[in-house]
Each structure stands twice: as structure tokens, then as C-alpha cells.
Amino acid sequence: MDLLYPLKFKPVYIDKIWGGHKIQTELNHVEAPPQQCGEAWVLSGVPGNQSVVTNGPLKGNKLNELVEVFMADLVGEKMFTEYGEIFPVLIKFIDANDWLSVQVHPDDDLAEKRHKSFGKTEMWYILQAEKDSHLICGFNKLLSREEYEKSVEQGTLKRLLNYEPVKAGDAFFIPAGRVHALGPGILLAEIQQTSDITYRIYDWDRLDAAGLPRELHTKEAIAAIDFSPCHNSRVEWKPEKDSSAPVVRSPKFNVNHVWLNQGMKKDYSELDSFVAWVCIEGSMKVSLDGAPDEINVQKGETLLIPQVIDQVNIFPQPQVKYLEVFVA
Numbered sequence: 001m002d003l004l005y006p007l008k009f010k011p012v013y014i015d016k017i018w019g020g021h022k023i024q025t026e027l028n029h030v031e032a033p034p035q036q037c038g039e040a041w042v043l044s045g046v047p048g049n050q051s052v053v054t055n056g057p058l059k060g061n062k063l064n065e066l067v068e069v070f071m072a073d074l075v076g077e078k079m080f081t082e083y084g085e086i087f088p089v090l091i092k093f094i095d096a097n098d099w100l101s102v103q104v105h106p107d108d109d110l111a112e113k114r115h116k117s118f119g120k121t122e123m124w125y126i127l128q129a130e131k132d133s134h135l136i137c138g139f140n141k142l143l144s145r146e147e148y149e150k151s152v153e154q155g156t157l158k159r160l161l162n163y164e165p166v167k168a169g170d171a172f173f174i175p176a177g178r179v180h181a182l183g184p185g186i187l188l189a190e191i192q193q194t195s196d197i198t199y200r201i202y203d204w205d206r207l208d209a210a211g212l213p214r215e216l217h218t219k220e221a222i223a224a225i226d227f228s229p230c231h232n233s234r235v236e237w238k239p240e241k242d243s244s245a246p247v248v249r250s251p252k253f254n255v256n257h258v259w260l261n262q263g264m265k266k267d268y269s270e271l272d273s274f275v276a277w278v279c280i281e282g283s284m285k286v287s288l289d290g291a292p293d294e295i296n297v298q299k300g301e302t303l304l305i306p307q308v309i310d311q312v313n314i315f316p317q318p319q320v321k322y323l324e325v326f327v328a
Helices: 063-070 077-083 108-115 145-154 218-222
Strands: 007-010 012-020 037-043 089-096 102-104 122-129 134-139 161-165 171-174 180-182 186-193 199-202 243-249 254-260 264-267 275-287 295-298 302-305 311-326
Touching: 012 089, 037 302, 089 275, 122 243, 122 254, 134 171, 145 218, 171 243, 186 275, 186 311, 199 218
Parallel strands: none
Antiparallel strands: 007 302, 012 037, 037 089, 089 186, 102 180, 102 199, 122 171, 122 186, 134 161, 134 180, 243 254, 254 311, 264 311, 275 295, 275 302, 275 311
16 A cells, blocks of 8 residues: 555653663663653554654554554554454563563463453563673472462562573563563563563562552462473574574564665565564664655664565665564
């Protein structure tokens, strides 16, 4: 459809008790709150926090409004059949200045039963990590439900968690049901299903701004948790210069790392999906064949390529790295 073109969006900023300032200072989001900005939702169809177009004739439209109007031309036939008028992935930047709560997300079946929602499988790509930064992904041994409940009651849960050291370029895949948490000093990009359902199971005994403990979801979480051990949740992948390197393959989303030092034409004619580009380093100019205008994309920005667009020209300025997100 002629009206569709590569789309840019206004981020939604979320203050968090554990947030910092790196979304503003490291990712060029000058409109982000200067302190305790924990998340920037850069591509979101979550009701109440939808992305709004900032470029071209569709400026001012919300993401799900575009799905409703353009349907498969925007997201792909399979995606529109499965997800309807809700955009199927949520992309965020997260700045952890302190430990996030230890949490778990339900799978599709449990989320549908309890919340009439999709579940939440996600992945993390580490953009920056301070020395000795760690995150939590899963348990360090096989647990029974009884052992887990006892550890929660006695306040010893953190001894049973699997801690992973992190550095820039690391990637982690977190299927629904796996307990997890980010530690201080980590800036990352998160790709996930479109869902905002979180069961908080431990919050490091801290208090909120009113001096009260934050709410836990101990009972709700039990049915969602996978009690299996997780000794190495890091995804094995290798960057490839002037090419796309696979990072994650899953039924919920796929992610490539693209590193370009020279111009390239991307061909998506065989792909029945939208494609989102999350710029993580450098910048690029983007154009379509026959179109007079170029679109500038800088570090910290996300560009949505509708399914109906087959080919896109990329011109690094002079180098660019981005995450390429699609569903297939």
C-alpha cells in the first residue's frame, strides 16, 4: 500500500525506583526524565502506552490504529491472523541503576486464563555493563515447589538464584516461567511479547517512596514458575561485519545483530512480517527506491519497516549497529 513507509515513533518513558539517567545520556533521549528513568518503550502496542508516529503523513497515529487500518500490510498475514489489532512485540531500553525485583512472567495459556492477555517471553541485549555487573536468570539447582515456598517464607530465596556476570554484547533469552532480575550498572535493549504482566516474588527488602514495601505476587507466581536449574542462560552468537548475525530464534520473535560499515540494500520480499530496527550504535540514513526523502536513524532510535515494503536502502554514517527484529 503506497501510504506505508518506514515509521519512527515517540518513546514512552517510565520512571522506576531502580532507574537511572543513561537512557538520556547514553541513548540520546533528551526528553527522558533526568533521574530514575528506568524504561523507554520505543515500540509499543500496549494499551495505555502505545507508540505514536513522529514522521510523515501518518504522524500522530498510534501503533495499534495503524494495525487496524493497514492489517497484514503492516504486520504480515500470519501476525494479523494470530494477534489481530495488537502489535505483537514490545521493544524497550532499560537502565538498571539498582537491582530490579526478582520476577517471573506467565506463559500464553496462563496469561489468557487470568488476564485475557498474551504471555511474556523476552530477550535482553546488553548495551553497556559496569564492572562486576550481574543479572539473575533462573535457579542454580532443581527446586521442588515446597523448597521454593520455604525459601520465600524464610527469606532465603536469593541463595537459590543463578547469577550471571555480564558485559556489553551479551544476550540472554528468558522464556516465560523463568525467574529473572537485572542488577545495577546494566543498560540494555529488551525485546518481548506485547504484555505488561509481571509477578514480583522478591524485592530486596527495600521500601518505596512512601516508606512501604512494594507489593509482591507470591501466590500468583507459583503457577507460572519453571523450577528447573539454569546454569548458563547466555545466548551464543558472534557479530559479523557488514552482515546480519542471528542472535535469537523463537516462535515469539527473532533477533539479528546487524553491523554495517558500507551501504546495503535489505530485501524483505520473502518475509511475511514487519521488521523493527533498533539502533544501538552509530547512525544511518534509510531510503526506499524511487522515494525522494531519506530518514535519519540515530543510536537510541527505532524504525519500523512495514511488511508491504520489500526493499530498503541503508547508508551508514559512517558505521551503524542495530538489532533487526521480526516474527516468522
